[in-house]
Amino acid sequence: MRNPQLDAHGELTHLLTLEGLPADVIVRILDTAVPFTSIAERDVKKVPLLRGKAVFNLFFENSTRTRTTFEIAAKRLSADVINLNIGASSTTKGETLLDTVDNLCAMNADMFVVRHAQSGAPHLIAAHLNRTGRTHVHVVNAGDGRHAHPTQGLLDLFTIRHYKRDFRNLTVAIVGDVLHSRVARSLIHGLTTLGTPEVRAVGPQTLLPTALSALGVRVCNDMREGIKDCDVVVMLRLQNERMHGALLPSAGEFFKHYGLTPEKLAYAKPDAIVMHPGPMNRGVEIDSAVADSDRAVILPQVTFGIAVRMAVLSMLAGN
Amino acid sequence: MKIEIRNGRFIDPKHGIDRVTTLYIAAGKVAAIGAAPALWNANRTIDASGLVVCPGLIDISARLREPGFEYKATLESEMAAAVAGGVTSLACPPDTDPPLDEPGLVQMLKHRARSLNQAHVYPIGALTVGLKGEALTEMGELTDAGCVAFSQAEAPLVDTQVLYRALQYAATFGYRVWLRPQDPYIGRGGVAHDGEVATRLGLTAIPPSAETIALAMIFTLVRETGVPVHLCRLSTAEGVAMIRAARKDGLPVTCDVAVHHLHLCDVDIGWFDTQCHLVPPLRSTRDRAALRAGLADGTVDLVCSDHTPVDDDGKQVPFGESEPGATGLELLLPLTLKWAAEDAVALPAALARITSAPAAMLGLDAGHLAVGQSADVCIFDPNAHWLVEPRALKSQGKNTPFLGLEVPGRVRCTLVGGQVVYEA
Numbered sequence: 001m002r003n004p005q006l007d008a009h010g011e012l013t014h015l016l017t018l019e020g021l022p023a024d025v026i027v028r029i030l031d032t033a034v035p036f037t038s039i040a041e042r043d044v045k046k047v048p049l050l051r052g053k054a055v056f057n058l059f060f061e062n063s064t065r066t067r068t069t070f071e072i073a074a075k076r077l078s079a080d081v082i083n084l085n086i087g088a089s090s091t092t093k094g095e096t097l098l099d100t101v102d103n104l105c106a107m108n109a110d111m112f113v114v115r116h117a118q119s120g121a122p123h124l125i126a127a128h129l130n131r132t133g134r135t136h137v138h139v140v141n142a143g144d145g146r147h148a149h150p151t152q153g154l155l156d157l158f159t160i161r162h163y164k165r166d167f168r169n170l171t172v173a174i175v176g177d178v179l180h181s182r183v184a185r186s187l188i189h190g191l192t193t194l195g196t197p198e199v200r201a202v203g204p205q206t207l208l209p210t211a212l213s214a215l216g217v218r219v220c221n222d223m224r225e226g227i228k229d230c231d232v233v234v235m236l237r238l239q240n241e242r243m244h245g246a247l248l249p250s251a252g253e254f255f256k257h258y259g260l261t262p263e264k265l266a267y268a269k270p271d272a273i274v275m276h277p278g279p280m281n282r283g284v285e286i287d288s289a290v291a292d293s294d295r296a297v298i299l300p301q302v303t304f305g306i307a308v309r310m311a312v313l314s315m316l317a318g319n
Numbered sequence: 320m321k322i323e324i325r326n327g328r329f330i331d332p333k334h335g336i337d338r339v340t341t342l343y344i345a346a347g348k349v350a351a352i353g354a355a356p357a358l359w360n361a362n363r364t365i366d367a368s369g370l371v372v373c374p375g376l377i378d379i380s381a382r383l384r385e386p387g388f389e390y391k392a393t394l395e396s397e398m399a400a401a402v403a404g405g406v407t408s409l410a411c412p413p414d415t416d417p418p419l420d421e422p423g424l425v426q427m428l429k430h431r432a433r434s435l436n437q438a439h440v441y442p443i444g445a446l447t448v449g450l451k452g453e454a455l456t457e458m459g460e461l462t463d464a465g466c467v468a469f470s471q472a473e474a475p476l477v478d479t480q481v482l483y484r485a486l487q488y489a490a491t492f493g494y495r496v497w498l499r500p501q502d503p504y505i506g507r508g509g510v511a512h513d514g515e516v517a518t519r520l521g522l523t524a525i526p527p528s529a530e531t532i533a534l535a536m537i538f539t540l541v542r543e544t545g546v547p548v549h550l551c552r553l554s555t556a557e558g559v560a561m562i563r564a565a566r567k568d569g570l571p572v573t574c575d576v577a578v579h580h581l582h583l584c585d586v587d588i589g590w591f592d593t594q595c596h597l598v599p600p601l602r603s604t605r606d607r608a609a610l611r612a613g614l615a616d617g618t619v620d621l622v623c624s625d626h627t628p629v630d631d632d633g634k635q636v637p638f639g640e641s642e643p644g645a646t647g648l649e650l651l652l653p654l655t656l657k658w659a660a661e662d663a664v665a666l667p668a669a670l671a672r673i674t675s676a677p678a679a680m681l682g683l684d685a686g687h688l689a690v691g692q693s694a695d696v697c698i699f700d701p702n703a704h705w706l707v708e709p710r711a712l713k714s715q716g717k718n719t720p721f722l723g724l725e726v727p728g729r730v731r732c733t734l735v736g737g738q739v740v741y742e743a
């Protein structure tokens with residue numbers, strides 16, 4: 001089965017997931033992003049790479065941060081950006097997802113940045129475009145259900161590379177709600193593809209998917225064991241609706257066991273960095289003393305995210 | 320009309336016949352096998368040299384989508400699909416809209432099917448009103464109208480007291496009860512087997528315990544009431560092992576498997592292929608191996624198509640929102656032959672799983688071709704392969720995971736009651 005995001009020459013035509021993406025493609029995206037980090041520091045924060053291209057932000061699920069960073073990335077590349085916040089209810093109003101896509105294609109869309117609550121929705125759109133011969137239209141997954149959030153995974157990789165240089169001697173711990181996390185899945189695939197020797201998933205059994213070890217991950221239920229001697233600690237956001245009920249008894253108890261405090265962070269290496277995809281719940285998954293410390297690289301992640309998204313959009317437009 | 324089917328390999332699993340011979344049909348019934356009856360003068364001769372002549376197939380689960388879902392399929396399209404697949408009798412589950420919980424609906428369905436003069440249709444009645452799992456249906460009236468068994472189809476029966484009483488009531492009058500074992504809670508909202516694929520793709524998972532919890536509960540009720548139960552669409556290795564043990568203990572339980580589950584597993588979902596969204600979910604390779612072995616050793620009694628035509632609108636959506644099911648009437652024979660060839664199961668034994676065994680499950684005197692029996696016959700070429708593609712399928716549902724694959728076994732001719740209803 002060919003990877004649906006690569007064309008016959010192995011070039012990236014859609015970015016749907018980091019799973020199955022060759023290491024050299026991932027590295028090329030990261031390398032491409034490096035010069036884009038300096039654009040923001042210029043007086044004129046624009047390059048003309050996407051001039052005349054129409055980028056549609058197709059958001060079927062609410063998002064502020066991701067949509068904004070994609071919008072900034074596309075605008076800095078001089079693209080025309082059209083934001084559509086369709087909301088999950090639109091499918092019940094009659095128009096199917098693919099009808100929406102066909103309509104926007106008729107408006108000469110060049111690129112779709114798609115967020116959807118259902119795992120696999122961007123794959124469906126990409127397969128539809130490929131099947132109908134519209135291979136010049138590209139799809140970027142901006143988060144689908146629990147499945148993937150590849151640009152977040154890439155910006156996480158970019159951040160890790162920025163601070164730690166080489167993936168091949170790192171221990172990375174991903175802590176919290178891995179079960180519902182597309183961020184975790186994308187980062188796991190990215191790290192294992194780039195040769196990270198130890199990736200750990202840390203959390204209670206209720207928040208870890210069954211077959212996680214098959215993804216090349218070491219599963220730890222104990223936080224101290226999980227972050228011991230780590231180079232990188234990635235804290236995941238715990239959604240409000242998961243804080244009570246059958247998955248967890250309370251946010252407080254979660255914080256007691258898995259919340260990242262200075263005391264727990266002491267188990268990691270002295271130079272370990274702390275990451276978080278945002279938005280943070282202070283006092284639930286992360287203590288303010290850690291979030292505001294110089295160990296946290298959470299705000300640089302956001303800045304790098306724009307450069308990485310510029311890299312992805314410009315590479316797709318070039319292919 | 321006198322028809323002579325000459326020189327075919329005649330296989331009648333029930334009677335242990337497997338030899339090249341000639342079948343003589345007169346007045347809609349089997350008149351003789353081997354030697355022509357006295358004063359024989361055929362109106363039509365069918366040369367079956369190189370072909371297999373066997374009883375028409377019996378499929379115990381085929382959704383015809385009427386009433387209520389005519390945009391997905393109609394009786395006309397699906398009955399044509401049945402005979403094109405060599406199926407001469409089929410049972411349809413009650414999950415129509417409205418469900419088959421009233422005698423009038425059943426009579427209408429039977430009448431519509433009869434007027435098409437193709438395969439025989441045997442409705443399965445709803446066990447509870449509206450399949451809601453609350454009140455019993457009028458099983459006596461429904462039986463008089465033509466229902467051959469009662470089930471909840473895919474609707475859960477959460478209330479164990481209602482289930483307990485439904486079993487007792489049905490047993491009082493000897494009605495058959497079919498249940499699909501799935502706990503409604505543990506896999507709630509799930510769309511895929513709880514394994515590596517669901518973990519990778521971020522799909523909500525249905526653990527194998529959804530099946531085993533339900534089996535344990537049903538076995539407890541069967542043990543307590545002594546009421547026989549047929550278990551539909553097994554999917555797990557543990558489930559097969561539990562059934563094997565239960566039967567060894569003498570519990571009156573039987574079971575079936577859908578033909579897709581003999582060949583596919585969760586890995587076939589690939590990148591969210593909604594054609595592989597089935598109920599129960601496709602499970603691991605280990606589960607698939609256990610289902611195949613169970614079918615070979617008789618733990619699993621029979622195979623069905625679990626035919627479910629779904630239109631593009633139901634499949635061209637994200638996996639989690641897609642409608643489960645696959646079209647299957649025309650693939651029941653090919654996929655059963657494929658299983659038999661791969662696992663070295665003799666052809667007569669394989670055909671028993673889709674003729675005599677399902678007939679027994681439905682309580683029908685069918686699925687065999689003794690002299691005097693209604694001439695429901697399937698003639699197929701076991702060596703011909705064909706490509707599964709939308710235009711090759713008569714069913715209105717073109718939804719199958721096997722699109723683009725070659726399968727063995729081409730039906731050449733189907734007879735129902737001595738009439739040729741399909742030829743290719």
